[in-house]
Amino acid sequence: MSDDPATHAESIQKLFDAGVTQVFIHAGQSDQMRAIEFYGREVLPYVRRERERTIP
Numbered sequence: 001m002s003d004d005p006a007t008h009a010e011s012i013q014k015l016f017d018a019g020v021t022q023v024f025i026h027a028g029q030s031d032q033m034r035a036i037e038f039y040g041r042e043v044l045p046y047v048r049r050e051r052e053r054t055i056p
Contacts, residue, residue: 005042012047 002008012023027035 003038005038005046008039008043009046009050012043013050016051
């Protein structure tokens, strides 16, 4: 995929827009901690900000 958090956040947002209420992330790489930290530090805050901005 990408190391750009916006790319990941946009993919997650598309799922929410389609009605999904839970998203499970699978990182097919050997360094799982790196993926967890990336999502916690970069992707999830981005998703939260975008959802707060668009949800009335």
